[in-house]
Amino acid sequence: MSRTYVTCVVNGDPVDFLCHDYQTLLSALRDELGLTGTKEGCGTGDCGACSVILDGQLVCSCLVFAPEAEGRSIETIEGMAEGQHLHPLQESFLEGAAFQCGVCTPGFLIAAKALLDHNPTPTETEVRYGVAGNLCRCTGYDKIVRSVLDAAVRMREQDTRKETA
């Protein structure tokens, strides 16, 4: 069976890959590009472990066909830190113990980033609904929610520092 040639941008870098038409974006990221940070928990859009940001929009990469990535821009967990600098969400997840096994963590970080990109001052309820598409079986969500709220504060502080600098 012939494969489709796809070019897109992943974490700011131009990439290309060959994929079957039945392959998902999740499979292309993991199996064709070796970006295994994005996880598969269900393959049916119900757990959020495969969350990525596609042209600024949070999606379940298991529900996107790989050829649909053509010409588009994708953010994954591997691109979240800037060089040596962790994203504030990564810092707060680390310091706030927002994960136990950690398999849901990439998906939560991406979903939380999508939330904070659109709403930098979420309430606790907004955070809870913002990550309601992501399942975590280990933490009971308490420390995840706290860490997202904490990251929002850090990001606002960073912005203020940038503005005053």
Place this chain on the structure above:
Amino acid sequence: MTATRTAYKWVGTRPVRHDGLDKVTGRARFGADFATAGMLHGAVLRSPHAHARIRSIDVSEALAVSGVKAIITGADLPELDDNQVEGGEGNATYRDLSRNILARDKVLYEGHAVAAVAATTLRVAEQAAQLIRVEYQVLAPVLTIEEAMADDAPLLHDDLFTSGLDSPPKEPSNIAARHVTSRGDPDAAWEEADLVVEREYFTKAVHQGYIEPHAVVAQIGEDGKGTVWGSSQGHFVIRTLTANVLGWDPGDMKFIPAEIGGGFGGKTTIYLEPLAALLSRRTGRPVKMVMTRHEVFRATGPTSGTWMKVKMGARKDGKLVAAQAWMAYEAGAFPGSPVGLGVMGIFACYDIPNVYLEGYDVVVNKPKVAAYRAPGAPMVGFAAESVIDELAEQLRIDPVEIRLRNAVAEGVRAVYGPKYRKIGLVETLETARDHPHYSAPLGPWQGRGVASGWWMNYGGETSATVNINSDGTAVVMSGCPDIGGSRASLAQMAAEELGIDVHRIEPVVADTHSIGYNDLTGGSRVTFAVGMAVVSAARELIEDMCSRAARMWDVPPEEVEWVEGRAQSVSGAFPPLTLEELAAGSARTGGPLSATNTVNPRGVGVAFSTQICDVEVDPETGRVTILRYTVAQDAGRAIHPDYVEGQMQGGVVQGIGWALNEEYIFDGDGVMENPGFLDYRMPVASDLPMIDTVIVEVPNPEHPYGVRGVGEVGIVPPLGAVANAVYAATGKRIQELPMSPVKVLEALSSG
């Protein structure tokens, strides 16, 4: 010499965990993240029937598909005898374990593995699996305990005879075992009771729900030796089980642990490992197998659905005088439910003089159950804690107070035999009673429930090694996969002993060829038992370093002590030698600094938790919302409080899911109707409030730092706490889980 200290530098602090960076950057490699050159992909053909005889299997058409390299069926596995599997968390014989891996003459649940295919791509493997022709003779499925225990029930196994009966049975049945425990004379004691409450309860099978599906890669060489990568709750145990099912030697395979994406007991046994290993052996190529979520639900361990009848009697002052329980647990397709632990646990929180307990292990046409966090205990907690709540209400005694009046404490003999040593149930109850949550006001349709829970922690075989690098940093090696921060807690204990910064210690989960045997990450045992081995190894190293210093100073070893990371002469005659200096000079003082310790602790000590739950019930929809939740749990000593709280919170939320939403739903043919996260509804963030935690610390005398296992007991009380809260909100006692909106509405509309 190591002095006993009460103030700690690292124990009880919250350092960033050592594996954290890998986990927030996507670098951590979980089971499915491994791939290797030339790898084949495996797929499993599963039974569409819940109960059927396999007449024939024809693989010829599938084998002819281009890209298919090998197909195996039950006939390719050796027949094993009835030896009990040791080391795993669930109960099973090897014969049954093997038949669960690949069905033989019969399939016993929908999803039961019938054949496995290895092919060049996953798609080819999956398509080829569908071309395997299996001829089934469909049999009537047995789907409930009631059906299974009926005299004329269809039999799952015609060679299964009930064990534990007073006289040996003549006929086979679906009842695998009967467990009886008693003390005192309950029949006579009911007379002493001013109030007796007797009720019946039902719970459904629920799944552990780990987010990472089972995954493995096996590469077995021409010499029969090889390497297996995968995630599990204990690669040593998984290796033993895999080898025994295949009839191989465990030592021939090196198991390399991947990061594990949750287990909760469900990854203490094997499913894919022997298939991948045998397919690799047959093809000479590495074989990767990953389950879909659908497969995880249909073919891996849920925990038992149950049917329980509980009767308890109390005097006017609330003192329990007698208690009796009859409980039956679904084992799934093969014997081995955790009913024995239910029998142990049902009244373990209370000092009751007269008790009679009877438990039944019952096979049904559902997946074979696997361990799930405090196996067997949450369901009986639901029953017993509901009855106690009713007694308290009718006797007009505060629910915490009635528990305090009956709570077990040091010196009391547990229903299951031994006397409790130092335990913290009373302290958790007092903490709950004094917590502001307990007296906070409630609105209409809101209610508050409390419940306590017991869990017996495990010790287990354990090895740990501490190596000091030449720069004075250290490596702590254990063989227990880190599911929830155990690397950090082990490093903290080592840092405390050695007197160095916790981040100068690198904790490592070593493979089966790099460290001595370790039991599972299970039974709430890692921080406890591995912690003991790490502390002992560190102390051995300190002794070694002190004696090296003594030799250098030419003083007797007693004149050297270890203080804050340095060997110090008691007299002060010599300048101290730091760990860095001793490490740098080790070549001249006797060679590398390294110590290994092994332990197999017994008398591990038990853990208790008391929880307060507020709910609001919507009378129109029947929806139950958790408004506020507080956990008081005895951790003995919290090494890393963040991860202790995390265990408490995670356990509670699993229990809330069990109480309100989660259940296996089968159609009349025994086909699971909700094998996905959309319809098997686990709690999400928007369903919940914060879960407040109070870590109670009643140090465990069995551990150098007083640690108790914290992983499991948190899931025991929520079923009862939520049910009691729903009662308080509605005046209706719901005796069947889950308390889904439909059931709540039914209860509200009943008289």
